[in-house]
Amino acid sequence: MLFTPTVIRNLLKKPATRNYPFEVREPFPNYRGELVIDIDKCIFCGMCSRKCPSQCITVDKDAGTWQCDPHACVYCGLCRDNCPTKCLSMKDTHRKPVTEKVVWIEQGNPPKPKKKTAAPKAEAKAEPEEKAEAKADKKEEK
Numbered sequence: 001m002l003f004t005p006t007v008i009r010n011l012l013k014k015p016a017t018r019n020y021p022f023e024v025r026e027p028f029p030n031y032r033g034e035l036v037i038d039i040d041k042c043i044f045c046g047m048c049s050r051k052c053p054s055q056c057i058t059v060d061k062d063a064g065t066w067q068c069d070p071h072a073c074v075y076c077g078l079c080r081d082n083c084p085t086k087c088l089s090m091k092d093t094h095r096k097p098v099t100e101k102v103v104w105i106e107q108g109n110p111p112k113p114k115k116k117t118a119a120p121k122a123e124a125k126a127e128p129e130e131k132a133e134a135k136a137d138k139k140e141e142k
C-alpha cells in the first residue's frame, strides 16, 4: 500500500484544475489575442505584410486597403511589433468562433506622395549660362 499517502494527500488538497466555464482565469499581461488595427494611423508601408510568417496580411497602397485572413493568423505579434506607426495592437482575448470563413478588410487613406519643387531645376539650367558668360568674359580679356 505504498500509494495510500498519495491518495490521502490528493483527497485533502484543492483540485489542480479550475471549474471552467464557471471559473475563468484572468489573462496574462501582454497576452497575444485578437489583432486590432487603427486604420487612420496606417501609412500602408507594408511592413506588417512582409514580417507576417503566415502571409495572412495584404496591403494595397494604391487602393488604400489593409486586408487580413484571421483564420491564418498564428498570433505571433510580429506585425504589431514591427509596425512603424504602432497602429496594430492585440487584445487580451481571442476572437469569437465563426461558422463561415471571413476576410477582414479595412479601407483607409494612404498618404499622398509629396510634389517635387521646380526651383532646383531652374538653378541647374541657369548654371551653364553663367559658365558660358564667364568663358566669354575670359576670351574678351585675352
Ligand code: SF4
Pocket: 037, 041, 042, 043, 044, 045, 046, 047, 048, 049, 059, 082, 083, 084, 085, 086, 087, 088
Ligand atoms: S506596418 Fe503598420 S503602418 Fe505599415 S502597413 Fe502595416 S499596419 Fe500599416
Ligand code: SF4
Pocket: 035, 051, 052, 053, 054, 055, 056, 057, 068, 072, 073, 074, 075, 076, 077, 078, 079, 080
Ligand atoms: S500576429 Fe503574426 S500571424 Fe497574425 S497577422 Fe500578425 S504577423 Fe501575421
